[in-house]
Amino acid sequence: xxxxxxxxxxxxxxxxxxxxxxxxxxxxxxxxxxxxxxxxxxxxxxxxxxxxxxxxxxxxxxxxxxxxxxxxxxxxxxxxxxxxxxxxxxxxxxxxxxxxxxxxxxxxxxxxxxxxxxxxxxxxxxxxxxxxxxxxxxxxxxxxxxxxxxxxxxxxxxxxxxxxxxxxxxxxxxxxxxxxxxxxxxxxxxxxxxxxxxxxxxxxxxxxxxxxxxxxxxxxxxxxxxxxxxxxxxxxxxxxxxxxxxxxxxxxxxxxxxxxxxxxxxxxxxxxxxxxxxxxxxxxxxxxxxxxxxxxxx
Amino acid sequence: xxxxxxxxxxxxxxxxxxxxxxxxxxxxxxxxxxxxxxxxxxxxxxxxxxxxxxxxxxxxxxxxxxxxxxxxxxxxxxxxxxxxxxxxxxxxxxxxxxxxxxxxxxxxxxxxxxxxxxxxxxxxxxxxxxxxxxxxxxxxxxxxxxxxxxxxxxxxxxxxxxxxxxxxxxxxxxxxxxxxxxxxxxxxxxxxxxxxxxxxxxxxxxxxxxxxxxxxxxxxxxxxxxxxxxxxxxxxxxxxxxxxxxxxxxxxxxxxxxxxxxxxxxxxxxxxxxxx
Numbered sequence: 001x002x003x004x005x006x007x008x009x010x011x012x013x014x015x016x017x018x019x020x021x022x023x024x025x026x027x028x029x030x031x032x033x034x035x036x037x038x039x040x041x042x043x044x045x046x047x048x049x050x051x052x053x054x055x056x057x058x059x060x061x062x063x064x065x066x067x068x069x070x071x072x073x074x075x076x077x078x079x080x081x082x083x084x085x086x087x088x089x090x091x092x093x094x095x096x097x098x099x100x101x102x103x104x105x106x107x108x109x110x111x112x113x114x115x116x117x118x119x120x121x122x123x124x125x126x127x128x129x130x131x132x133x134x135x136x137x138x139x140x141x142x143x144x145x146x147x148x149x150x151x152x153x154x155x156x157x158x159x160x161x162x163x164x165x166x167x168x169x170x171x172x173x174x175x176x177x178x179x180x181x182x183x184x185x186x187x188x189x190x191x192x193x194x195x196x197x198x199x200x201x202x203x204x205x206x207x208x209x210x211x212x213x214x215x216x217x218x219x220x221x222x223x224x225x226x227x228x229x230x231x232x233x234x235x236x237x238x239x240x241x242x243x244x245x246x247x248x249x250x251x252x253x254x255x256x257x258x259x260x261x262x263x264x265x266x267x268x269x270x271x272x273x274x275x276x277x278x279x280x281x282x283x284x285x286x287x288x289x290x291x292x293x294x295x296x297x298x
Numbered sequence: 299x300x301x302x303x304x305x306x307x308x309x310x311x312x313x314x315x316x317x318x319x320x321x322x323x324x325x326x327x328x329x330x331x332x333x334x335x336x337x338x339x340x341x342x343x344x345x346x347x348x349x350x351x352x353x354x355x356x357x358x359x360x361x362x363x364x365x366x367x368x369x370x371x372x373x374x375x376x377x378x379x380x381x382x383x384x385x386x387x388x389x390x391x392x393x394x395x396x397x398x399x400x401x402x403x404x405x406x407x408x409x410x411x412x413x414x415x416x417x418x419x420x421x422x423x424x425x426x427x428x429x430x431x432x433x434x435x436x437x438x439x440x441x442x443x444x445x446x447x448x449x450x451x452x453x454x455x456x457x458x459x460x461x462x463x464x465x466x467x468x469x470x471x472x473x474x475x476x477x478x479x480x481x482x483x484x485x486x487x488x489x490x491x492x493x494x495x496x497x498x499x500x501x502x503x504x505x506x507x508x509x510x511x512x513x514x515x516x517x518x519x520x521x522x523x524x525x526x527x528x529x530x531x532x533x534x535x536x537x538x539x540x541x542x543x544x545x546x547x548x549x550x551x552x553x554x555x556x557x558x559x560x561x562x563x564x565x566x567x568x569x570x571x572x573x574x
Binding site for chain 1: 407573
């Protein structure tokens with residue numbers, strides 16, 4: 001698959017603070033790539049570096065296999081931190097400036113305003129907008145001209161639940177059209193809902209990256225019960241992924257070392273002539289898991 | 299180039315503060331040009347109260363001197379400050395709205411961003427020069443009894459002087475704005491420098507006790523204002539003993555243009571070094 005962005009060993013230091021520490025990333029076409037980390041982990045600094053807003057002290061990066069340039073930036077739609085527009089201009093005029101800079105014609109403005117639900121307010125001045133509307137205009141501006149890549153920095157920060165839902169739906173819609181998306185977030189839940197791939201940052205270092213399903217995989221546990229609990233205990237120990245079990249009343253809680261599908265487990269017992277009377281998957285809380293991951297890498 | 303100007307137009311087209319300042323500028327400029335003769339004669343009347351031989355009233359709107367006189371009154375500090383403040387606001391707005399960041403993110407280079415502001419300054423200077431030239435021609439033709447082409451054009455080099463003055467003065471303002479980035483601070487410091495700091499430096503440097511040679515002409519704002527040094531009024535020569543300039547000297551234009559070039563260079567350098 002075509003590499004959209006490759007980041008090689010970039011570092012950025014602000015005085016005593018190492019904001020980004022020897023970070024490497026690779027984003028391929030069609031991925032929804034999450035950069036996950038607590039506040040102050042270097043997410044925004046990383047995005048600012050790849051958008052050439054700030055210079056890194058070390059390392060380099062390539063967009064579309066080429067050194068970064070203003071031409072590559074024209075193919076990227078970005079929503080970084082707060083929505084930055086001319087407050088005295090209407091959304092239409094603000095987007096016309098964006099279109100001029102990116103060498104697009106004005107034809108697409110109507111589409112992106114409708115998509116973000118701002119078409120009715122297209123002629124009001126930007127400063128009369130609520131925060132949610134400002135954020136949606138930022139997304140509209142990023143969508144202009146169907147960019148190859150979208151960069152979103154905490155896109156749902158400060159929005160109400162309805163606004164969050166709207167923005168997430170939009171992101172999923174854009175992703176479904178094949179646009180590569182890079183999204184920075186401190187919300188594990190958000191990354192899990194939206195992203196296909198993830199890199200986890202802490203204090204500017206990359207802890208690990210990979211597919212969301214693998215990196216954020218929660219090694220599941222199952223509650224099981226059968227008519228004959230002793231046979232069940234003996235049988236489950238034969239499962240290749242079995243780790244340990246804890247009896248809880250009439251049930252047992254079983255840990256496996258890898259992701260197991262309930263159906264697969266059910267079939268396994270069925271083949272061994274054990275009929276389950278209860279089978280329930282127990283997920284560990286994602287936040288719990290995330291904190292553990294960070295803790296393990298200290 | 300036209301693309302950069304189109305972007306600048308979009309930014310100012312519905313910006314009320316810009317148009318209010320431009321309107322005020324035109325009012326002050328026109329008032330300065332039209333009231334100059336009246337004000338001078340008022341001064342002459344006051345002077346005459348103390349003089350044994352009264353000085354006659356002056357006329358300043360006839361060819362060829364009208365070029366020089368209008369160029370002078372259109373470039374006094376109080377009038378020039380308006381386009382300078384407009385430029386400071388337009389540049390520092392980009393920092394306070396963070397739109398300079400957004401422009402870069404969207405695919406503008408830092409050089410293009412600076413160039414777009416320089417093009418706007420150039421355009422404002424050209425428009426103002428045309429306006430002042432037309433005003434000069436109208437005043438000249440309606441106040442000159444004996445008109446011929448040679449007298450009409452004799453001192454027209456002063457309109458070029460006006461162009462250099464308004465161009466370089468705006469570039470000075472641009473320099474302050476890019477370095478300070480904050481609207482209030484830039485306006486305050488620029489105004490303070492133009493009206494107070496440099497005049498103090500000027501008298502300090504002019505004094506022969508400090509420097510043998512008078513280097514006050516090399517002060518940036520003073521070098522701009524010296525392009526058109528005095529209005530061409532004979533009474534000034536007679537009463538105050540001033541040497542009137544006959545034409546805009548090439549060297550007098552070179553000093554402020556040199557400053558402007560250095561300032562643009564510094565802004566380019568600072569922009570390329572500084573994170574946004």
